[in-house]
Amino acid sequence: MVDLLLGLQWGDEGKGKIVDVLTKNYDIIARFQGGPNAGHTLEFDGIKHVLHTIPSGIFHKNAINVVGNGVVIDPVIFKKELDNLKKFDLDIVAKLLISRKAHLILPTHRLLDAASEASKGKAKIGSTLKGIGPTYMDKTGRNGMRVGDLEFDTWKTKYRNLADKHEAMIGFYNVDIQYDLNELEAEFYEGVEELKKLTFIDSEEYIFAAMADGKKILAEGAQGSLLDIDFGTYPYVTSSNTTAAGACTGLGVAPNKIGRVLGIFKAYTTRVGSGPFPTELFDEDGETMGRVGNEFGATTGRPRRCGWLDLVALKYAVQVNGVTELMMMKGDVLSGFKTLKVCTAYNYKGQEIEHLPYNIEAEYVTPIYKEMKGWDKDLTKLKSEDEFPETLNEYIAFLESALNVPIKIVSVGPDRTQTIHR
Ligand code: GDP
Ligand code: IMO
Ligand code: MG
Numbered sequence: 001m002v003d004l005l006l007g008l009q010w011g012d013e014g015k016g017k018i019v020d021v022l023t024k025n026y027d028i029i030a031r032f033q034g035g036p037n038a039g040h041t042l043e044f045d046g047i048k049h050v051l052h053t054i055p056s057g058i059f060h061k062n063a064i065n066v067v068g069n070g071v072v073i074d075p076v077i078f079k080k081e082l083d084n085l086k087k088f089d090l091d092i093v094a095k096l097l098i099s100r101k102a103h104l105i106l107p108t109h110r111l112l113d114a115a116s117e118a119s120k121g122k123a124k125i126g127s128t129l130k131g132i133g134p135t136y137m138d139k140t141g142r143n144g145m146r147v148g149d150l151e152f153d154t155w156k157t158k159y160r161n162l163a164d165k166h167e168a169m170i171g172f173y174n175v176d177i178q179y180d181l182n183e184l185e186a187e188f189y190e191g192v193e194e195l196k197k198l199t200f201i202d203s204e205e206y207i208f209a210a211m212a213d214g215k216k217i218l219a220e221g222a223q224g225s226l227l228d229i230d231f232g233t234y235p236y237v238t239s240s241n242t243t244a245a246g247a248c249t250g251l252g253v254a255p256n257k258i259g260r261v262l263g264i265f266k267a268y269t270t271r272v273g274s275g276p277f278p279t280e281l282f283d284e285d286g287e288t289m290g291r292v293g294n295e296f297g298a299t300t301g302r303p304r305r306c307g308w309l310d311l312v313a314l315k316y317a318v319q320v321n322g323v324t325e326l327m328m329m330k331g332d333v334l335s336g337f338k339t340l341k342v343c344t345a346y347n348y349k350g351q352e353i354e355h356l357p358y359n360i361e362a363e364y365v366t367p368i369y370k371e372m373k374g375w376d377k378d379l380t381k382l383k384s385e386d387e388f389p390e391t392l393n394e395y396i397a398f399l400e401s402a403l404n405v406p407i408k409i410v411s412v413g414p415d416r417t418q419t420i421h422r
Contacts, residue, residue, distance in 0.1 A: 001211070001257055001259035002030075002211070002247065003026075003217070003260040004218075004219045004258060004261045005220055005221060006221040006224075006262070006264065007225065008224060008265045008314055009310075010270065012266075013264040014330065015220060015221060015222070016042050016056040017043065017411065017414065018327055020056050020060075022262075023059075023218070024062065025216065026218040027064065027210065027216050027217065028063060028064050028066060028207075028215055029057030029065050029218050030065070030217060030219050031053070031055045031065075031067050031250075032247045032249075033071060033247075034222030035105060035131075035135070035222075036073075036105070037127075037222070037223070037238060038051075039298025039300075040056050040222070043414045043415045048414070052077055053067060055096075057218070059088070063095070064096075064097060066203050066207070066251075067096070067098045067203075068099050068203050068219075068251040069250060069251065070102075070240065070249055070251065071102045071103075071250065072102065072105050072131075072139075074105035074191070075191025079191040093197065096199075097200075097201045097203065097206065098147055098201065099201060099203035100147050100203075101146055103144045103146050104144070104145045104150075105130065106135075106163055106188065107181065108134075108170070109131030109138070110131035111166070112134040114129055114177050115170050116134070118176070118177065125237075125273060126273025126274035128297075129300075130299070132238060136239035136240060143162065143165075144162075145159060145162060150192060150200075151200065203252065207253060219253070222240075224242060225242055225317035228320075231316075233360060243317075243321050244320070260324050260325060261322050261323050261325075262325055263321060265314055265326065265328060266293075266328075266329050267309060267328055268289055268293075268309050268330070268333065268334065269306070269307045270305060270306050271305045271307075272297045272303075272305065277305055278313075278360055278366070279307035279308040279309070279343045281308065285337070286306040287306075288337075289333060290304065292333045293330055308342060309342045309399075310367065311344050312367075314403065316355065324405065325406055326399075326400075326405050326406065326408065327407065327410075327411065328396065328407050331410055332378070332379040332380045335377060335378055335379055336374070338374050339372070339374055341369040343367035343369055346360070346365045346367060347367075348364055349364055370398075372394065372395055372398065373394070375389040377392075382412055383420070406422075409421055
């Protein structure tokens with residue numbers, strides 16, 4: 001069976017931390033979608049690590065890490081990630097396997113991303129500019145280059161043809177994008193050589209065999225459900241299926257082989273990049289969440305927009321993914337708020353509704369809040385739920401009853417040890 005770990009909001013819920021915490025229970029950790037737009041933070045022994053493409057189980061001796069077919073890989077960023085890990089003596093070659101069917105992000109994909117965003121002006125997506133959209137477009141357009149192509153001598157011709165086509169497309173956008181393709185290509189070729197030192201596999205076959213052997217597998221999601229290409233706040237989304245079904249297509253796992261679905265959410269909400277966000281705060285409360293929660297993008301450093309927990313959106317994500325257990329992150333950040341608000345319904349074009357409508361732009365949607373008492377206690381040193389303040393227990397109980405799914409982990413700080421199992 002394969003368990004899934006998925007972000008239920010707009011990303012950055014704390015997936016990296018929890019995958020790291022759970023890896024001791026698994027033989028294989030596998031990424032199934034997204035690419036270096038992801039930034040997954042892990043903290044232990046006083047060191048903070050940020051991973052982009054490499055699965056978050058990499059620091060554990062017991063687990064093999066697989067980059068699945070649904071992922072898009074930028075060899076340049078991948079090389080940087082590998083370089084950062086060199087000092088940790090992790091035996092990467094034995095522990096990190098790459099799907100031949102994963103698509104490659106070319107330097108020109110990144111340029112196309114920049115050109116597309118520049119051409120959109122105010123309507124820009126707020127992309128991380130890592131080339132994600134253009135790479136998935138080439139994948140579904142059947143023009144892409146895959147990791148497996150690198151095992152054939154023809155790959156350089158394939159690369160040249162695709163890069164030339166991209167250059168013509170950049171011209172079509174008619175925006176001012178400065179670049180030196182020779183420099184970018186030198187970096188790309190260097191990255192490819194580094195990537196080729198790793199083992200390329202038919203990852204679906206690898207996973208079939210592992211399942212037949214009774215191995216325990218955890219699929220690590222990137223981004224969050226509200227950034228899903230189909231179910232997210234389109235067009236302000238990423239270009240992959242971040243929801244449970246993405247693990248089936250991104251690893252070759254059949255739906256009846258999915259076990260637990262672990263859904264992870266922050267005790268409040270954040271979003272980085274553009275797009276609607278009904279519970280967003282523009283006041284002191286939002287500023288406090290950002291400051292205390294240190295809400296800056298792990299990939300781009302951009303400040304994250306902050307707001308109250310949106311139960312309408314969270315319920316939707318729980319349904320789309322079939323979440324079987326929840327994990328609540330960053331409860332510690334809410335310490336000190338006298339009153340907490342949770343959005344339980346929307347006023348949508350004058351009517352009260354409890355489902356996510358087609359359009360959640362501020363023009364149509366106003367959140368309806370339930371107010372709850374906050375807690376003063378510092379949670380960061382707590383070791384068990386017995387020490388929880390009563391108002392935190394009430395907050396948790398309310399969410400569990402509204403979502404009808406148990407909250408099994410409460411995270412009270414960024415470190416591996418600041419994790420309370422219930
Ligand atoms: P991911 O993309 O889902 O892996 O999440 P990110 O790493 O982008 O963002 C989560 C941020 O919150 C990181 O800086 C984590 O170190 C931090 N973090 C995770 N869990 C907690 C928590 O319970 N409390 C606090 N204060 N920080 C946390
Ligand atoms: P993790 O895995 C938060 C956002 C971008 C932008 C939109 C599209 O760390 O949770 P893209 O680069 O995919 O074209 O950007 O999606 N975005 C993320 N936001 N966490 C992420 O990943 C994200 N990956 C993409 O900010 O709004
Ligand atoms: Mg992140």
